[in-house]
Amino acid sequence: MSLRTLVFILALAGTSAIAAGLSLEEGRKLWSLQPPQIVPGASIDSLVEAKLAEKKLKPNAPASRAALVRRLYLDLTGLPPSDLSDRSDLSDVVDTLLKSPHFGERWGRHWLDIARYADSNGRDRNVMNYHAWRYRDYVIASFNADKPYDVFVQEQIAGDLMPAKDNAQRDERLTATAFLALGAKAFEELKQDLFHMDVVDEQIDVIGRGVLGLSVACARCHDHKFDPIPMADYYAIAGILRSTQPLYGHGPRGIKTTMFHHTEFHALGGEAGQKLAPAALAYFTKLDADMLAMHTARSDRYRYRIQKRLPEAKRAVESATGEAKAKADADLKAMEAEIAEWNVTIKKLEDDVEALKDVAPPQPAWTMGARDREAISDCRIHLRGETTSLGDTVPRGFLQVISIPSAKPPAKTQSGRLELAQWLTHRDNPLTARVMVNRVWQKLFGRALVTTPDDFGVNGAKPSHPELLDYLAVRFMQQGWSVKKLIREIVLSRAYQRSTDRSENATLSDPDNVWLWRMAPRPVEVEVLRDSILALSGQLDPYPPQRQFLDRFHPQKDAELFTFKPFLTVEAIVDHHRSVYLPVVRGTLPEMFPLFNFAPPERPVAQREESLVPAQSLFLMNNAWVLEQARHAATRLLSDTSLTDDTQRLRRLYERAFSRPPTAAEQTRALAYLKTGGPETAWTSLCQTIIASAEFRVVR
Structure with a gap:
């Protein structure tokens, strides 16, 4: 019998043979649980370049202006630049992009990955979340408004318990709590206690991984095997969430389930x-x-x-x-x-x-969300995670290993979510700021400083640049938890602006670019690819939709959708709004999305997978929608009266697609190719070649 099999059998038996994680005293010595410290006089570049000098690596020169502008546009708005004639200072370009409404669409989507956002439930009953879009729009608006990250987190955990200055802010904060209701649920589970504990477990997982970067949910059945999280801490938080009623929206209709209330919303307005x-x-x-x-x-x-x-x-x-x-x-x-x-x-x-x-x-106006239950109570430990095998009652509370004396304990008359939210975002919590700045860095560089962005525990990776991570975390808090200020400082650094050129010596010494001697090329996400194709073809509608996509379905007659009703494969892909506004229906994503590594909406995703596989190239070569967009791009060039010949059209195409003119060799080949067929056919084929090219799909 293998050791792995033995451990599995012992786990099922509920014995104590599974080793517990670090003790609380040992855990507080873990690097991620130490308070972040800032080196006096430090900056992003001083810390990066000190590490490069230590590793005897020479940093690349800055990228060209055209490459930097394209990089900034794709990273900050997810759209290619439309005007390359603007010669303003790069800092002004950054400020303009940070003020763009497209910034929130781009960076809000990053958070939606973590929040496991979806417009349907999935699992046994794929009930439509008709009003989940309000949470999506709340996230986009929050990033556009540069809402302080600590407030942003607090609203999603306990917005219904926070004071509001007016009805608009009240509605916003009620909507934010949909964060707790968006997870997939087994609506047909007949055991009430098991249903509720499964929901609580999913909520603990998204809060733990999403905000703290810890797998707190692993302590449901036993003390955490590696991290300093005893079962008692899991059930202290579980008591807070069991005292909370998620408002799921429409439940499955006409069946006997664990749900006493099949329709639960917050009413707005x-x-x-x-x-x-x-x-x-x-x-x-x-x-x-x-x-x-x-x-x-x-x-x-x-x-x-x-x-x-x-x-x-x-x-x-x-x-x-x-x-x-x-x-x-x-x-x-x-x-x-x-x-x-x-x-x-x-x-x-x-x-x-x-x-x-x-x-x-x-x-x-309805929104999904959460509210306190009428009965507030502590939770008993569930031995081996079983709802029928109960141990001691644990007072509602937080992780003991992160002891913050000034943090308020859960109120007796409320669930404790407000105090949980305040503890999560307390300045003395060593994880929350670190986890967020690490995520931002990963989105801008393609590689995080901690390469396990949802695991800052014992088994997680140690930071490549610990002083830099702490510098960013402290600065983040000092500047009012401003995501825009954090991004601005990073993208204006020399580290971000380096070229992607390869150096033979540096590549041999540091092939993964851990020490940031260059900017590594990165494949764009599927939303950026789709939006860039629509922008190239001139078919992109850059404004938010006035009518939500799911409004075309009857909320009573089309309440549930299943995998055998793949209604998104055609209609969604011809929608001309930005991809962030397409519905995310669990089990029926558009063909393009999973093919290009869209975040699975069933769980929180800290970092999407990256792959380059033949199926992606085949899609860009053969898909009818791609061919249609190539025809639109060709027609757009041929009908532009300001372009008098193929040379000018070719230059415009390259500028729109790559933010640069064609090289002499590219121009010669393309002009020769255009002579081999009729204008419309040849230009359509050339435009499709551009769309399918590696350069179009990569941030450099």
Whole structure:
């Protein structure tokens, strides 16, 4: 028997043979749990270049202005530059991009990966989250407004418990709490306690990995095997979240589940919204009850027993004679009459439900979210994670290894989410700022300083530049937790602005560019690729949609979607808005998204996978949508009266696609190719070649 098998068996047996993680005393010595310290007089470049000197590496020269401008546009807005004639200072270019509404669309999507954002539930009942888009738009608006990151986190954990200056801020903070409700749930789970604890576990996981960079959820069944997180700490936080009622929106209708309330929302819009909410919720309750009655009638066991006996009764009529035949015939007619009566009843129920679906009363603006439960209580330890095997009760609280004397404990009359949010974002919490600045660095350089961005624990990677990580974390907090100020400082550094040129000696010494002697080329995310294709073709609608994509579906009639109804594969891909506004339906993503490594919405994703596989090239060569965009790009060039010949058109194409003119060799080859066919066909083919090229798909 292998050691791995033995450990697995012992884990199932619930024995103490699995080694616990670090003690609290040892854990507080872990590098990530030490308070971040800043070196006096340090800067990004002084710290990076000191490490380069230590490693005897020569840094690259700065990239060309054109390459830097394209890099900045793609990194900060996710769109290619549209005007290369602007010769303003790079700092002014950065400021302009940070003020652009496209900044929030780009950087909000990064957070949505962590928040496991989706417009449907997935799992056993793929119920549509019709109002999840409000949370998505809240995230985008927060990044555009440069909302302090500590407030941003607090609102998502406890926005409903925070004071609001007006109805608009109240609505915003209620919407933020959808963060706690967006996870996939097993709606058909019949065990109430198990359902609730699975939801709590998922919430602990997204808070732990997303905010703290720790796998806190690993302590559900036993003390954490590696990190200083005992089971008691898991259940201290679980008590806070068990005292919280997630508002999932529409639950599955017409089935018996663990959910007593099949429709739970926050009503937005102040008093006007509150007035509309009771009648609307009562309507949903009646719709669910009527659908349950309809489904119950359809599946009635007595009716099915009669239906099952019909073939035998018909054979009896055919084979019997005399009085026996008359009796068999009477029995058959009675059975058929009873089934017909059932069918009339079912048809009436079906007609009533269909009619009810079209007469919903006026609705307030809804949002998913969370609120405190009426009963606030501490949680008992679940031995081996079993809801039927309970241990001691643990007072609601936080991780003991991060002891902050000035942090308030959970209030007795509330869930404790507000205090949890304040503890997470306390200046003395050593993880929260470090985790966020590490994420920002990873998005801008392609490689994080800590290469396990959701694991700052014992098994996580140690930072390549610990002093730099601490410098950024302290500066982040000193500058009011401003993400824009953090990004501005990074992108204006020499480290960010280096060229991507390869040096033979440096490549041999540091092939992974750990020490930042150059800027490593990075493949763009699928959203950037799709948006860049639409921008090149002139088909991109750069404004947020006035009508949400899911509005084209009936909220009562199309409540649930499954993998056998892949409605997104055609319609979504021809939507001309930015990709961040496309719905994320678990199980039915557009073909392009998983192919180019979209973040799986079932779990928090700190870092997307990167791959270069033949299927991606085949998609760009053969997909009908790509061919259509190439034709639009060609038509756009050929119809531009300011371009008088193919040389000018070619230069414009390269500038739009690569932010540079073609080289002499590229121009010669392209002009020769354009002479081999009709103008429209040749230009379409050339535009598709540009779209499929490696340079179009890479940030350099």
